Structures are given as C-alpha cells and as structure tokens.
Amino acid sequence: MMKKIRVLVAKPGLDGHDRGAKVVARALRDAGMEVIYTGLHQTADMIVNSAIQEDVDVIGLSLLSGAHMTLFTDVTNLLKEKGIDDILVVGGGIIPEEDIAPLREAGITGVFGPGTPLEGIVDFIKGNVKR
Amino acid sequence: MKDLAERAVAGDDRAVARLITYAENGHPDLHEAMRAIHCHGGKAQVIGITGVMGAGKSTLVSEIALEYRKRGKKVGIIAIDPTSPFSGGALLGDRIRMSRLTIDPGIFIRSMGTRGMLGGLTGAVYDVMEILDASGKDVIIVETVGVGQAEVDIIKIADTTLVVIVPGLGDSVQAIKAGLMEIADIFVVNKADTPGIERTMAEIESMIDLGYRPGMRKTPVMATSARECRGIIELVDSIQEHRFFLESSGSLPDYLRKRYEAEIVEIIHKRLMTMIFDEKVFKEKVKGLISRIETKETDPYSAAEEILAELLK
Numbered sequence: 335m336m337k338k339i340r341v342l343v344a345k346p347g348l349d350g351h352d353r354g355a356k357v358v359a360r361a362l363r364d365a366g367m368e369v370i371y372t373g374l375h376q377t378a379d380m381i382v383n384s385a386i387q388e389d390v391d392v393i394g395l396s397l398l399s400g401a402h403m404t405l406f407t408d409v410t411n412l413l414k415e416k417g418i419d420d421i422l423v424v425g426g427g428i429i430p431e432e433d434i435a436p437l438r439e440a441g442i443t444g445v446f447g448p449g450t451p452l453e454g455i456v457d458f459i460k461g462n463v464k465r
Numbered sequence: 466m467k468d469l470a471e472r473a474v475a476g477d478d479r480a481v482a483r484l485i486t487y488a489e490n491g492h493p494d495l496h497e498a499m500r501a502i503h504c505h506g507g508k509a510q511v512i513g514i515t516g517v518m519g520a521g522k523s524t525l526v527s528e529i530a531l532e533y534r535k536r537g538k539k540v541g542i543i544a545i546d547p548t549s550p551f552s553g554g555a556l557l558g559d560r561i562r563m564s565r566l567t568i569d570p571g572i573f574i575r576s577m578g579t580r581g582m583l584g585g586l587t588g589a590v591y592d593v594m595e596i597l598d599a600s601g602k603d604v605i606i607v608e609t610v611g612v613g614q615a616e617v618d619i620i621k622i623a624d625t626t627l628v629v630i631v632p633g634l635g636d637s638v639q640a641i642k643a644g645l646m647e648i649a650d651i652f653v654v655n656k657a658d659t660p661g662i663e664r665t666m667a668e669i670e671s672m673i674d675l676g677y678r679p680g681m682r683k684t685p686v687m688a689t690s691a692r693e694c695r696g697i698i699e700l701v702d703s704i705q706e707h708r709f710f711l712e713s714s715g716s717l718p719d720y721l722r723k724r725y726e727a728e729i730v731e732i733i734h735k736r737l738m739t740m741i742f743d744e745k746v747f748k749e750k751v752k753g754l755i756s757r758i759e760t761k762e763t764d765p766y767s768a769a770e771e772i773l774a775e776l777l778k
C-alpha cells in the first residue's frame with residue numbers, strides 16, 4: 335500500500351489574494367503530500383463536494399478578509415451534517431488570538447496565524463490526520 | 466469492500482471516491498472490488514484531452530462537460546498533473562478551472578498525480594475509468610499532464626483523442642515534435658480569441674492534407690475559445706461524429722479490447738515491480754546483486770537475468 339496524504343486547499347469568501355495559500359500548497363507538496371488547489375471564491379458546498387470527490391484527508395482553508403468565523407464554521411457544519419468525521423480541517427489567515435479557541439471548538443482543529451512557520455503546518459497535518 | 470463496490474455502482478460519490486483512493490494506493494482488497502465493478506462497466510464513452518502545458522485543457526474540459534450535461538449525459542472527469550519526482554508530492558491544479566462543475570451531482574471530478582508513471586497518465590487510471598463507468602457516468606473525460614515529448618499513452622485508453630494547441634509561432638512545430646500529429650482524432654486550436662489563429666489553423670490543416678490518403682477519415686481541425694465559450698457545441702458535435710464513425714465502422718470493440726490489453730499489462734507491471742522491489746525476499750536479493758554490480762562481479766544484464774530466472778521458477 336502506498337498511501338499519500340491528500341489535502342484540499344481552498345479559499346472561501348470574496349478576498350482575492352491567494353499568494354499565502356499557494357505558498358502553503360507548495361510546502362505541502364514538497365513534504366510529499368498531494369495538494370488539490372481549488373482556487374478563489376469557494377462556497378462551503380463547493381469545498382465539501384470537492385473534498386468528497388477527491389477523498390482528501392485534510393481540508394486547508396485560507397482567508398485574509400476576517401470573515402473566518404462564519405466561513406470556516408460553514409464548512410465544518412456542512413461536514414457534520416453529511417456525517418463526515420474523518421477529515422481534518424485546518425485554517426490559516428489573519429486570525430485574532432481570541433478567535434482561536436472558538437474555531438477549535440467548531441472543529442477547525444489547527445489554526446495558523448500569520449508567521450506560522452511552514453514546517454509547523456506540515457508537522458501538524460502529519461501528526462493529526464485521522465486515517 | 467464488496468459493499469463499497471455496490472454503493473459505488475449505485476452512484477454514491479463517497480463510495481466512488483474511496484474506491485478510487487484504494488485503486489491509487491494499491492489496497493490489498495482492491496482486486497475483489499474491481500471484480501465486482503467490472504461487470505457493470507464497458508459502456509461509457511471515453512474522451513482523452515492532451516496537449517502542451519497551459520493550452521487551456523482544463524478550461525476546455527469544463528466547457529465540454531457543461532455541453533454534455535446540456536445533452537443529458539452524466540460526466541466523470543479524471544484530471545492528471547505531474548507528481549514531483551523529488552518529494553513524491555503533487556500540486557493538482559486542474560480543478561481551479563472547473564469550479565462551475567463542483568456542485569452538479571451529475572459530474573464527478575478526480576484529480577490525480579502521475580505517481581511515477583511516464584506517458585502522461587497515471588497507473589490507476591484504468592481502475593478509475595472502470596469505477597466511474599460502473600457508477601453510471603456516460604462520458605469520461607481524461608485530461609493528461611501538459612505534454613512535452615511523446616507522452617502519448619492517452620491513445621491506449623480513449624475512444625476519441627483531442628490534441629489541443631494554441632496559436633503562436635512554433636506551436637504547431639512543437640506538436641509535431643511531440644508526436645501529437647499522429648494521435649489526434651480531432652485537432653483543437655484553443656485560444657481562438659488571440660492573434661495568429663488563422664495562420665495556425667492553416668498550418669495544421671496543410672500538415673493534415675500532406676498525410677491524407679483517399680478513403681481515410683480526415684482529422685478535423687476545430688477552433689475554440691474555452692474562455693469565451695466559443696466553438697464548444699461544434700467541438701462536441703465533432704466528438705460525437707467520431708464516436709459514430711467508430712460505431713459504424715465496427716471498430717469500437719477494438720478500442721475496448723486495446724484498453725483491456727493495456728490494463729492487463731499495467732497490472733502485471735505493477736505486480737512484478739512490487740514483487741521485485743518491495744517484497745522482502747527479493748529486496749535482499751536485489752540489494753546483493755547491486756553490490757555485486759558495483760564490485761564488477763556481475764553486470765546489470767546478468768543481474769536482471771538472475772532475477773527473472775528466479776521469478777519464472
């Protein structure tokens with residue numbers, strides 16, 4: 335068996351900058367993962383559908399606009415609704431300290447603010463995938 | 466595993482997706498599931514799309530899929546991008562151009578890395594085609610990696626192969642060098658909204674004329690703009706015409722046979738490679754042989770002979 339960690343990297347919401355998401359995507363690839371990059375302006379429906387079809391181990395959400403509370407939890411809620419519990423969800427972007435605990439509570443297990451070292455993200459994913 | 470296969474045949478996306486993962490990873494119970502899958506397949510029409518990097522293949526796949534949806538067909542898409550030979554990871558970016566397709570329950574898209582396969586495809590592509598076929602997709606579109614040199618394996622699996630090029634100096638020459646002239650059932654000159662389209666069309670057409678012999682089917686050349694959604698209906702008509710040509714000339718079963726042959730070869734290849742390079746007994750033997758090659762006690766040919774002799778015992 336040759337298992338590889340598959341990660342869906344998606345940008346929910348309206349902000350139009352994906353430099354950060356692309357840098358992370360490349361780092362994950364260089365760590366041996368298969369990264370499916372879906373691009374900008376993804377709705378929760380699109381993200382969850384893509385994650386199902388691609389059978390990913392991880393969904394990585396990236397957002398700079400500040401609407402992470404609703405947009406990130408939309409995704410975890412939809413996963414719950416569909417009875418999907420074997421996908422690790424992580425999120426990154428400009429996230430204030432006080433939002434981190436409620437995000438974790440809502441199922442975004444890994445939350446990475448600006449300046450998180452890339453190896454930190456890689457190690458977190460490797461250590462926390464659910465299958 | 467049998468249950469998973471049954472759910473996949475019933476069209477359950479999650480079961481389809483999980484089976485594909487097992488196919489990619491070479492799951493030990495895959496064999497059993499594929500046996501159950503096989504009797505439900507062999508019906509789908511397979512369209513291959515190949516061409517140079519950045520020619521607009523993914524954008525075109527998206528438009529073609531939407532047109533087939535308008536015609537009432539369910540569509541499966543396999544989008545292949547290269548696996549990095551250094552890390553074993555891959556950046557699979559074809560979905561970026563297919564955003565509009567992701568919430569349509571009649572479309573299933575899977576992105577795949579080449580995982581070490583040369584030729585523009587990936588080892589599990591046969592299994593994935595069978596799974597999508599059995600799950601009820603009428604049309605399966607396979608996008609190869611952006612090709613450079615002679616990555617033409619797509620013809621082993623597709624009923625109709627589209628070769629996509631774009632206008633611009635030297636691009637048609639590039640296509641000839643890459644061996645793409647020979648494999649096209651339909652030539653697509655995409656980005657028809659950019660300058661130089663007439664000239665490129667003329668170049669390709671005159672090249673096709675050169676190779677034309679009376680009685681042959683003449684390879685059509687279609688101009689499209691995937692970005693502006695122009696020429697798509699005509700292109701899909703042309704694909705269906707080719708399909709009709711295969712049906713009426715009685716050669717469609719040959720395509721399926723050819724695909725099964727390629728699949729058997731691939732399965733045997735995979736099994737042999739795992740046996741020789743991954744399984745413990747042989748691994749040790751190979752290691753020993755390599756050090757004997759190093760010290761010039763033997764040579765690669767003799768070493769290979771020795772391994773084969775052992776295998777065929």
Ligand SMILES: Nc1nc2c(ncn2[C@@H]2O[C@H](COP(=O)(O)OP(=O)(O)OP(=O)(O)O)[C@@H](O)[C@H]2O)c(=O)[nH]1
Nearest residue numbers: 518519520521522523524562611655656690691692
């Ligand atoms: N002007 C113009 N640009 C196009 C057209 N079709 C695609 N593009 C653009 O060409 C670029 C590459 O498109 P893709 O669809 O990703 O090309 P591809 O052949 O799938 O690329 P690879 O999979 O990386 O080989 C994108 O920026 C598209 O927007 C077209 O008809 N006209």
Ligand SMILES: [Mg+2]
Nearest residue numbers: 522523559608
């Ligand atoms: Mg592409």
